[in-house]
Amino acid sequence: xxxxxxxxxxxxxxxxxxxxxxxxxxxxxxxxxxxxxxxxxxxxxxxxxxxxxxxxxxxxxxxxxxxxxxxxxxxxxxxxxxxxxxxxxxxxxxxxxxxxxxxxxxxxxxxxxxxxxxxxxxxxxxxxxxxxxxxxxxxxxxxxxxxxxxxxxxxxxxxxxxxxxxxxxxxxxxxxxxxxxxxxxxxxxxxxxxxxxxxxxxxxxxxxxxxxxxxxx
Numbered sequence: 434x435x436x437x438x439x440x441x442x443x444x445x446x447x448x449x450x451x452x453x454x455x456x457x458x459x460x461x462x463x464x465x466x467x468x469x470x471x472x473x474x475x476x477x478x479x480x481x482x483x484x485x486x487x488x489x490x491x492x493x494x495x496x497x498x499x500x501x502x503x504x505x506x507x508x509x510x511x512x513x514x515x516x517x518x519x520x521x522x523x524x525x526x527x528x529x530x531x532x533x534x535x536x537x538x539x540x541x542x543x544x545x546x547x548x549x550x551x552x553x554x555x556x557x558x559x560x561x562x563x564x565x566x567x568x569x570x571x572x573x574x575x576x577x578x579x580x581x582x583x584x585x586x587x588x589x590x591x592x593x594x595x596x597x598x599x600x601x602x603x604x605x606x607x608x609x610x611x612x613x614x615x616x617x618x619x620x621x622x623x624x625x626x627x628x629x630x631x632x633x634x635x636x637x638x639x640x641x642x643x644x645x646x647x648x649x650x
Contacts, residue, residue, distance in 0.1 A: 465507050468511075482515070482516065492508070494508070495512055529591055536633060540637060541640065547571075559573065569647040572593060577615065590628060592627060594625075596621060597621065597623035601623075
């Protein structure tokens with residue numbers, strides 16, 4: 434299991450009862466009726482679990498599709514609960530997988546002391562950034578299906594909405610890197626497609642402009 438939505442946090446992992454074993458972190462403990470689970474986390478955040486029966490033999494029936502029975506069900510339930518606990522308690526939450534998106538968040542924190550606000554329960558990965566002086570939005574990160582931007586495919590992509598000057602929009606919008614603001618005022622907001630279609634310098638410049646525009650009365 435690769436926890437791509439979680440950031441590796443050594444302190445949290447150790448606080449969760451894991452012990453260092455070379456390059457790995459390992460935790461062992463009983464889960465159901467003498468059955469023992471071994472959880473191994475490598476340096477990349479990948480989690481491996483093994484379950485052993487009361488005699489110390491490796492148990493795999495819970496991994497077989499179609500395996501049924503109350504005891505197998507109990508093992509499956511305990512295994513899933515264990516993984517959920519590791520995800521929730523041993524890793525930092527990370528809502529975005531794109532390296533460029535994470536760099537944008539880090540840049541906003543450093544440049545503007547901005548922290549993301551998550552305002553919509555139904556859209557937990559929509560992050561709003563506001564100016565501290567007037568509380569106006571200057572950036573919004575969203576995760577949307579590609580076809581929402583009239584791109585082919587339905588896989589999700591990460592986008593950045595920024596303020597822009599109305600007379601710039603017509604020249605910028607190209608349907609590939611730049612789009613009129615998705616779910617925003619299309620005369621004053623620009624959507625940037627993240628993931629490498631734009632250089633970071635270009636994104637940083639647009640962010641700077643958006644931050645300034647949000648100061649206007």
